Amino acid sequence: MATDPRPPSPAALRGSTLILAAFALALVGIVAATVAFLPRGDRPSALSVIGGPFRLESSKGGVVDSQALKGKPFLVFFGFTQCPNICPTTLADLGTLLDTFGAEGGDVQAYYITLDPERDTQAVMQEYIASFTDRITGLTGTPQQIERVARDYRASVKRVPLPGGDYTLEHTLMVYMMDRNGGFAGPLDLNAGHALALKQLRKLVADGRST
Numbered sequence: 001m002a003t004d005p006r007p008p009s010p011a012a013l014r015g016s017t018l019i020l021a022a023f024a025l026a027l028v029g030i031v032a033a034t035v036a037f038l039p040r041g042d043r044p045s046a047l048s049v050i051g052g053p054f055r056l057e058s059s060k061g062g063v064v065d066s067q068a069l070k071g072k073p074f075l076v077f078f079g080f081t082q083c084p085n086i087c088p089t090t091l092a093d094l095g096t097l098l099d100t101f102g103a104e105g106g107d108v109q110a111y112y113i114t115l116d117p118e119r120d121t122q123a124v125m126q127e128y129i130a131s132f133t134d135r136i137t138g139l140t141g142t143p144q145q146i147e148r149v150a151r152d153y154r155a156s157v158k159r160v161p162l163p164g165g166d167y168t169l170e171h172t173l174m175v176y177m178m179d180r181n182g183g184f185a186g187p188l189d190l191n192a193g194h195a196l197a198l199k200q201l202r203k204l205v206a207d208g209r210s211t
Contacts, residue, residue: 050176050184052152056113056145059125059138064111066182073204074109075188076176078155080116080169081128088132093190094175095133100194101201102135108205110136115157115171117146177204 055065077094079087091112098110112129114120117140120128125138140146150157155172162168175188177200185204189196 050152050154051178051182052149053182054113054139054141054145054149054152056139056141056149057122057125059122059129059140064137064139069109069178070182071180072109073180073185074111074178076153076178077110077112077174078115078150078153078157078171079112080114080171081120081124082116082168084168086173090173090175090190091129091132091136094188095135097190097194097197097201098133098135101198104198106201106205108201110175111139112136113139113146113149115146115150115155115169117141117143177201179204 053066055063055067058064075094077090079090081087094110098108101108112125114125120138120140122140125140129136129138141149153176155174157169157171160168160170175190177185177188179185186200188200
């Protein structure tokens with residue numbers, strides 16, 4: 001498993017923030033376009049077109065079926081285990097946030113879905129996630145299953161070839177907050193500090209919405 005032991009530089013972090021902002025703007029455009037082409041009449045809210053059912057292998061054993069999550073808000077984050085900087089930084093930050101939230105009595109499930117199922121088997125995900133926190137569950141599946149869930153969540157992914165025949169992935173950088181009905185409640189803002197993110201989690205758990 002490839003790792004990058006160096007902490008991300010300030011410039012890299014600034015760059016990742018800009019990337020996140022760009023993806024957020026792209027997401028708004030995707031949502032707007034999706035809603036615009038829906039049949040006339042009663043239309044779902046823009047946020048309701050993001051998300052969908054999934055049944056994937058869990059890093060903790062067995063499977064996670066989204067149907068069993070009904071009635072409970074949860075978090076979703078896409079990435080892959082060979083991501084050099086942003087994914088591990090986000091996982092570590094999210095794990096710390098969830099520890100703080102748990103210490104105050106809060107409880108929300110968080111799922112890290114790989115976009116690289118060929119390399120990220122259940123065993124690989126188990127070892128990888130265990131190095132961060134037990135509050136996040138890694139999910140993997142067949143390429144077809146992962147392609148479908150990424151499409152349902154409007155998560156973009158691009159395979160980028162590397163020298164020697166290897167490859168990396170460019171992908172959407174967002175922690176999705178999903179409400180108790182499985183609908184998209186908004187992105188969790190980790191960049192602004194944990195005070196705001198904790199407020200978002202409290203609101204999400206209280207009523208399933210981010211605002």
